[in-house]
Amino acid sequence: MPIEREPRSQRALRLASGTALCLAASFGLDLPIPFLSPLLALFMLASLNRPLPLKAGLGLTLMVLLTTGSGLLLIPLLRYYPFSGVLLIGLCLFLAFRYGLRGGNNLTATFLVVGLTMISAAGTADFGLAVMVIDALVKGLLLAVLVLALSHWLFPEPANAPALPVAPALLAEEAGWVALRAALVVLPAFLVALIDPASYMPIIMKSVSLGQQSCTTTARDAGRELLGSTLLGGLLAILFWGALSILPHLWMFFLWMLLFGLLLARKLYALSPTRLTPGFWLNTLVTLIILLGQSVQDSAAGKDVYTAFAVRMGLFIAVTLYACLMVRLLDQRRQRRRVRQHAC
Structure with missing residues (x-):
């Protein structure tokens, strides 16, 4: 007889096990940019309480090809007219975030942002690198969709479970301000990545995560939400690396990720209530996966893991402080504008 659990418990188990499985499979299969697949799985597990049908999964993959391919179109502009290219990317980032805030599909908006930043930045250095990033995204997404289906089979959503809350679409003016803020959060990381796209891919993914989180954060809570989650993610990455160093094996990689994922998923779904928002815990897990994934790759490449981690963490903190x-x-500018409008 199947064990009946409340929906939040099922979702926490599903998110932790799915993310851990996708992480282990991605590294085990030696996918390009292996931390991408668990990030995509995490975003889908956190936003979908039903598995994707086969047709929807294939449609999503096709959508990724189209949205991320938009970055390829901007490569010539960035190479020969860099100032105009950066302005156009800034405008496209604003429109992508605004589309999501106005009730559009958040996954589509996310892939648009990734395509505009990661792929166009990679293409300025080497067109082959841009194609490799698209290949990594498509393969990572296919793996994430399979893991999503498996996770829902292992931990199905109860039939009477309430639907996940949907964020209401913002009014046009409000969405414009928030989208502008998110675009300005992402754009500097994109400019930094143009220096060495292969090395700064994690910075772009971190800035995309911060851009999304900034859409639901107020000025009052920005420091705690953005900087706090980044620092906690870095601390957990250090603890994870220390634990993994005791017995570095793929199965231990999976088990440690499962443990850390369960701890954070309990907070995310309020099984262990805190004052912090779900976005805080989601961004903490995103930071953990990016830092940990890059450290594993650095170790495999024979690089100094600790120096690379320190540099990367410093950049993460700098990007977060800027956000x-x-x-x-x-927010202060918007408040002053409102005061002037009321005064008139």
Whole structure:
């Protein structure tokens, strides 16, 4: 007889096991940019409480090819007219975030942002690198869709479970301000990545995560939400690496990720209630996966893991502090504008 659990418990188990399985499979299969697949799985597990049908999964893959391919079209512009290219990417980022905030599909908006940043940045250095990033995204997404289906089979959603809450679409003016803020959060990381796209891919993914999180964060909570989750993710990555170093094996990689995922999923789904928002815990897990995935790749490549981690963590903190600054400055500007409008 199947064990009946409340929906939040099922979702926590599904998110932790699916993310851990996708992480282990991605590294075990030696996929390009292996941390991408568990990130995609995490986003889908957190936003979908039903498995994707085969047709929807194939449609999503095709959509990824089309949206990420948009970055390829911008490569010539960035190479020969860099200033105009950066302005156009900034405008497209604004439109992508605004589309999601106005009730559009958040996964589509995310892939648009990734395509505009990661792929166009990679293409400025080497067109082959841009194609490799698209290949990594498509393979990672296919693996994430399979893991999503398996996770739902192992931990199905109860029949009477309430649907996941859907964020209401913002009004046009409000969506414009928030989308501008998110675009300004992502754009500097994109500019940094143009220096060395192969090395700064994690910075872009982190900035995309921060851009999404900034859409639901106020100036009052920006420091705690953005910087706090980044620092906690870094601390957990250090603890994870120390634990994994005791017995470095793929199965232990999976088991440790499962444990850390369960701890964070309990917070995310309020099984262990805290004052922090679900976005805080989701961004913490995103930071953990990016830092950990890159450290494993650095170790496999024979690089100095600790120096690379310190540099990467420093960049993450710098990007996060900048994101907090953007949230505060734009919110203050919007408040002053409202005061002037009421005064008139």
